[in-house]
Amino acid sequence: MGRGWIIGIVVCLVGATAFVLATLFGLAYAFYVSSPYPDSGFLLNEISSGGLFTIVNKYSNAYLAWRLNPLWVAVWNGYGQEVVASLMLGFVASGGYLVARTIRAPQSSTAELWPAVWGIAGSAAIPILFGLDTIVIAAFCWLPLFIFVLLRAESKSGMVLPILILSTLLALDADQFALPLALGGVALALAMGRSVSIWFAVTVPALRAFWIDTAEFPDYPPSAHVVPGYNTSEGLYSLLGPESPIPILDRSYIRELASHTGMMLLVLAILGMLVERRLLKRSFWSVVPSAVLVLAVCLLLDGSLVPPLYSQIAPLASISRLLPGLSLYPLAVIVSVGGVLLASIWLGSSAPTRLAPLWSLGALFIIALLGVSNFSNYPVMTAQGRQDLLKRGGLAPSAEFISPSLFIASQQGSDLAAINRPYSFGSLKEYAADITVSQNQSLASNLVDGDPKTTWYPYGGQFGVEWIQIALPELLPIDGIRLxxxxxxxxxxxxxxxxxxxxxxxxxxxxxxxxxxxEILFTPKGFPYFGEQSRVTVKLSAPHPVRCIRIEQMGNSPRFNWNVAEIELSVRKS
Amino acid sequence: MEQQPSRASHIATFALVTAVLMALSGSFRLWDHHSSLALAKYGVGTLLCLTLALCAGFSARRSGTWQITAMGSAAVLPLVLISDWVTRPYGFYPGLAVRGEILLLTLGSFLVLRRLPHLLSVLALLAPIFLGWWFFSYVGTRQLVSDDHSSVFFRLQLLKDNFPNIPHYLPLWNGGIEWRDFFGTGILNLYLLFWPLIEAWPLEQSYTLLVALVAFAVLPLSVYCGARMLDLDRLAGSCAAILSLCFSLVWYRWVLKYGAMGFVTSAALVPAVFCLSARFIERRGKLSLLSCLTVVILGSLALCWPLMALFFIPLLLVAAPNMIQLLRRWQFWTVLCLLMMINLPWGVLFWKVSKVDKFITLGEEGDALSGHGQEIGQIPDPDQHWDTALAASSNKSINFKAGVRKLREAASSTNPLVFVFALPGLALLGGRRVRSVFILMMLEGVLLGAAVSQLKPQYELERMMMLACLLLCVPAGAAIAELLRRCASEGARPGERMLGALTIACLVCGIFVSAWISQNRSYERFGLNSASSAKLAKLIRENAATGRIAFTGFVLHELDGGHIAPLVFSTGKPLLTAAPTHSRWSYTELVPEEYKSRGIPGIEEYFELMNVSVVAAHEADWRGLLDAHPESYLPLGAAGAFTLYKRVRWQPSYFLSGSGAVLSQDSGGLVVRMDSAEAVLKFNYLPFLKSSACALSPAKVGASAVLIRVTACTPGAEISIRAGKPWERLL
Structure with missing residues (x-):
């Protein structure tokens, strides 16, 4: 038996081990987070026979239709979504291992373990950092193997069929992300000096971009919104393919995620470049760390360090608008995962050097730090808090929440169901209440004069110190206030x-x-949404017996006054 | 060896093109239109740029290297992209964020710059398919109905049923009217161009495809052929074709939103006809027989929209000095004779039946047509009644400021690539006469669109500016191709390559923007048929019985944003309304004042006169009136904006006197069984009507209605009543 055969057997064994270990990790993680109900990074409707389901991400509030290939659908129906996600992580790990050892072949059998360890670490980092998100894991499950066959394409002419198979699998499971991921893989292979036919490798993923499934949106009225606007509506459109009728992505989460993972990848990339230059005596601009650097810069430009007005023309925002379906899911998440995987591949490929373990440990530390931050209330995963709120509210995943309304549902918790009912508001004038205000007391009578043209307002803008206090002459069960x-x-x-x-x-x-x-309103089918901000109506889930109400303005807006023409109360008499 | 243009030439071109853009732009602001940082204001920037252009131009001329260069023009693009040109409301681009896409595509283009000449030829083929795909991915199986689309669909269906017997008698609308707007609207070109498709498939399935074919296939093909006819190479043709797909937002407004398909088809054909005609003049008539026939066929199709003739005036002006030489050519006489043979008969008929002279003089003192000046019959004609409101909107003189504003509005919605590269492109066009034709055409477009349009608003001549921009795609494509060849060459400097990549990025981005527009995401929203119109048709079908359905007033866009005309086909029932197409410019009642003024009894009398079984109302006052009289009008249900009422006292009969039965009525006439020797039918009489057996004459009923009196019939005989043949009317 020749040396080549031995290496081949070793590679297969190590690759299989990486696959099994990563799968086991995925299963363990899934079981860890699945109590009391499946609590991964998403909620989803029942999977259809064609593998299609609508899905809403608890973190970013992304809502889209997703389709898996029939093989995964069979496993899903037989063993559940956790098994599917875990197996996908196994493919990520074994693919990562193969790519790492292809970039730089290990010098000894012991060194063979390093790429495998980093392959597993890279795949494990995905659920830890970004949740057990079917979209992310399915998008990436074939990418490392795809890159592996592209890297082998030059030396092995028999790689045509594997490239075709893997690009097809990528197209089937990565849906709208297939094209950008395939392009990224091809760019990486070209940068490494492989002669890959771009057209051949990306044709199937490109065709996939023309058939993107669309989720059915609740019939929100045009004035509705389900996430805060952040004054960036101008760049939130898609030039091609499906588009959500109203903005649904939680931009604050995406911007925080992008800036934090961007920083992490930036550190990793610079470390990698230094290692390449100083320890490995190679070019500072070697391919993989440079690719990580590019991804890090893209993330930072999309992150909270850049004002929203300018991040609209940043690369990620532009790609999201150019390629079909990408505007429905935050590309920052996909790029972050890609960056983490690339970093882990580089760490695996640099393992044979003497000092590599040191750098690897350093990188591991950074990833662990972010992983820990995921479980704390570190701002990276502010949406984690939303998930907890949903759980605390005792809300099971039902139809209203598998929709872009999830953001509101997670904010309101169990209160949401209680406020979906009619309220009867009446003027405060009926109750002869004693009203005191923070400023402009002389105008306080305007609040109850029944004339919408006369208003009370504090002087010069909103600074978070304005208030109105209402002392009622009798005890009233109040369940709503309108300003x-x-x-x-x-x-x-x-x-x-x-x-x-x-x-x-x-x-x-x-x-x-x-x-x-x-005001929180509901579509005829019960999907909650925010009405116009000018409709200042607060609905309480249950009546509060009160004789005194204090309304405080908490925001800061120096350019706009707080004007109140009339105060109305909803009194719920049983 | 070809002399390289000097730096002074580049600078002069840069300054000249910048001056043109600043003049077209008005205030040229940095970043977006809200910005207070104006790059040019009160013409100062334009004057400065012109001065610079003159200085640099003189310098280059003295050194003998003066040229208008594509590179110098391309250098203006970065300036355009950081200006408010890309952010203006109703501009071509979707907003300031598009700069990101352009930057990204610039990077991509830069990486494959060497292969771009080849790739652009492929892109020219793929872009129409790409646009068509995204258009249909949005539209699906729905039909375009917004504004005139529904009327165009209706006209095509009438042509499918009646051509060549046009104009004809249409009993399905308003008790029988003459339908003749095929000529004025130019719809014949669309029908003739796609005749096999229209005949082979049901029109409701193929209509949206026809629109897409014109917008995404006929136009680029015409521009490509036009460029090739001017001896430009394949790359130039490809660039021009791609540019034509994304040259203006206004183009898509006319195609997808307004649906003026006669004009649109004519405009799509114009580049090929215009360029071939320019070549004809340049070569003093030396053309092959095939080219001559192409001029005749395409020219005739383009002239189906009569106003397009104005656009060929520059050709005549440039040809005039060489007329004697042209007269000696057999090609000239062949083209002339064939054009006259094809176009003269329908032209004369059009002039005769459509009262063109009145339309032309509309707005002049004493010539405004009244909304109720019907000659025969009470029911209004589709073309004849131009409301006084339209006449009143015309000016007596040209306002310079208003003209400049119109010009700038048109420029804003145009892809800046057209303006940036048109100037060097004109220099690249072979032949002095061709250049002259293009320059005159451009000036004529501005003159008609900005100035004459103020005097004659009924022509909507603003679109001539759009047409001029469309034709400028040909020289602009030539300049882009020239730039690309230079950038892709070995000796190109990085800056030049970057400008080339930026230009191609803008071109490719334009295709994405066009896809965005065609998916109904721009300011220019178009309408598709909805469930409410299907519900209305179903309600009518189920309740109309043998009577007519009266829509109480003018229905403008209440039915899915389109006109009501095709409802007769989807319901299969005869209908009444003030005007089935957009021939009114203000609300008009269906029921004549002489009846309405008498309240419910008068209205009932009118409905009985017109054999109305169901009344549909969308106006609050009409709905209130009908609701207040449940003894006469029974509510049937609502669909969209309309509420339908059944007439309780309806007496089903199309015979005012005499007896018989209407056996059928379709888009070309009606068949009646006469049970008496004489009868008065509840159908409008028109003098050109012919009967297969009996004699027809007018029967005046009331103050305005003139119905068909049928005499000298054999009881029990079936007679058909249709319009006489068109040549009979012509002669």
């Missing part, structure tokens, strides 16, 4: 806090919204 801004539709409160109690000396918090988005 009509009259004709001044832009002068709504930017943040709102309402306290109520039996006396003005002992008030309890009944409502808090530091970022007022509008």
């Amino acid at each position: 009509d801004p009259g004709a001044y539709r832009t002068d709504f409160p930017r943040g709102l806090k309402i306290s109520a109690g039996l006396s003005c000396g002992s008030l309890e918090l009944v409502y808090f919204s530091p970022d007022w988005q509008g």
Whole structure:
């Protein structure tokens, strides 16, 4: 038996081991996070016979239709989604191992383990950092193997069929991400000096871009919104393919994620370049660390370090608009995962050097740090808090939540179901209430004069110190408050806090919204959405017996006043 | 060896093109149109650039290297991209974020610059398919109905049923009217161009495909052929064809939103006809027989929209000095004779039946047509009644400021590539006469669109500016190709390559933007048929019985944003409305004042006169009136904006006097069984009507209605009533 055969057998054994270990890790992770109900990074509807399901991501609020290849559908139906995701992670690990050892062949059998370890680490980093998200894992499960066959393409003419098979698998499972991922893989192979036919490698993924499934959106009215706007609506469109009728992605989460993972990848890339130059005596601009650097820069340009106005013309935002279907899911997540995988591949490929373990440990530390941050309330995963809220509210994943309304559902928790009912608002004038305000007391009578043209307003803008206090002459069961801004539709409160109690000396918090988005309304089928921000109506889930109400403006907006024309109360008499 | 243009030439071209753009732009602001940082204001920038252009031009001329260069023009592009040109409302680009896409595509183009000449030829083939794919991925199996699309569909269906017997009698609308707007709207060109497709498939399935074919296939093909006819190479033709697919937002407004398909088809054919005609003049008539026949066929199709003739005036002006030479050519006489043979008969008929002279003089003192000046019959004609509102909107003189504003609006919605590269492209066109034709055409477009349009608003001549821009795609394509060849060559400098990559990025990005527009995401939203129109048709089918359905007033865009005309086909029932197409410019009642003024009894009398079984109302006052009289009008249900009411006292009969039965009525006439020797039918009389057996004459009923009196019939006989043959009317 020749040396080549021995190496081949060793590679197969190590690759299989990496596959098994990564799969086992995936299963363990899935079981760890699946209590009391499947609690991965997404909620999803029942899978259809064609492998199609609608899915909403708990972190980014992305809502889209996703289709898996029939093989995965069979496994899914037989063993459940956790097994599918775990097996996919296994492919990521074994693929990562093969790519790493192809970039730089290990010098000894012991060194053969390093790429495998980093292959497993790279695949394990995905659920730890980004949740057990079917979209992310399915998008990446074939990519390392695809890159592997591209890298082998020059030396082996028999790679035509594997390239075709893997590009087809990529197209089937990565859906709209197949084309950008295939292009990325081809670019990597070309940069490494392989002569790959671009047309051949990307044709099937490119064709996939023309058949993107579209999720059915609830019939929100045009004025509805389900996530905060952040004043960046201009760049939120798609030039091609399906587009959500209203903005649905939680941009603050995406921008935070992009900036944090961007920083992490930037550090890894610079470390990698230094190692390549100083320790391995190669070019500073070697391919894989440079690719990680490019991805890091792209993420940083899309992140919170750049003002939203300018991040619209950053590469990730532009690619999202250019390629079909990419605007439906945050590309920052895909690029982050790609960067982490590339970094792990580079770490695996640099293992044979003497000092590589040191650098590997350093990188491991950074990844672990971010992993830990995922479980704490570190800002990277602010949406984790949303997930917890949903759980605390005792809300099981039902149809209303497998929709872009998930953001609102997770904010409101169990209160949401209780406020989907009619309220009867009446003028405060009926109750002869004693009203005191933070400023402009002389205008306080305008709040109850029944004339929408006359308003109360504090002086010069909103600074978070404005308040209105209402002392009622009798005990009333209040379950809603409306603060009509009259004709001044832009002068709504930017943040709102309402306290109520039996006396003005002992008030309890009944409502808090530091970022007022509008009244929560429901579509005819029960999907919640925010109405116009100028409709300042607060609905409480249950009536509070009160004699005193204090309404505080919490936001900051120096250019806009807080105008209130009339105060109305909803009194729920049983 | 070809002399390389000097740096002064590049600078002069840069300054000249910048001056043109600044003049077209008005305030040329940095970043976006809200920015307070104006790069040019009050013409200062334009003057400065012109001065620079003159200085550099003189310098280059003195050294003998003066040339308008594509590279100098391309250098303007970065300036355009950082200006507010890309962010203006109703501009071609979707907003400031598009700069990201252009930057990304520039990088991509830079990497494959050497292979771009080959790739662009492939792109020219793939771009129409790409656009068609995304258009149909949005539209699906729905039909375009917004604005005139529904009327165009209706006209095509009428042509399919009646051609060549046009104009004809249409009993399905308004109790029988003459339908003749095939000529004025130019729809014959679309019908003739796609005759096999229209005849082979049901029109409701093929209509949207026809629109897509014109927009995404006929236009680039015409531009490509036009460029090739001017002896430009394949790359130039490809660049021009790609540019034509993304040359203006206004083009897609006319194609997808307004649906003026006669004009659109004519415009799509114009580049080929125009360029071939320019070649004809350049070569003093020396053309092959095939080319002559092409001029005749395409020219005739283009002239189906009569106003297009105006666009050929520059050709006549340039040809005039060489007329004697042209007169000696057999080709000239062949083209002339064939053009006259094909176009004169329908032209004369059009002039005769459509009262073109009145339309032309509309707006002049004393010539405004009244909305109720019907000559025969009460029911209004589709073309005849131009409301006084339209006449009143015309000016007596040209306002310079308004003209400049129109010009700038048109420029804003145009792809800046057209303006940036048109100037060097004109220099690249072979032949002095060809250049002269293009320059005159450009000036004529501006003159008609910005100035004459103020005097004659009924022509909507603003679109002539769009047409001029479309034709400028040919020289612009030539300049882009020239630039690309230079950038892809070995000796190109990095800066030059970058400009080449940027130009191609803008070109490719334009295709993406066109796909974005065709997926109904731009400001120019188009309408597709919806469930509510199907519901309305179903309600009518189920409740109309043998009577007519009366829509109480003018229906403009209440039916899915389109006109009501094709409802007769989807319901199969005869209908009444103030006007089935957009021939009114203000609300008009269906029921004449003489009846309406008498309240419900008068209205009932009118409905009985017109054999109305169901009334449909979308106006609040009409709905209120009908709701208030449940003894006469029973609500049947609502669909979209319309509420339908059944007439309780309806007496089903199409015979005002005499007896018999209407056996059938279709888009070309009606068949009646006469049970008496004489009868008055509840159909409008028109003088050109012919009967297969009996004698027809007018029967005046009331103050305005003139119905068909049938006499000298054999009881029990079936007679058909149709319009006489068109040549009979012509002669």
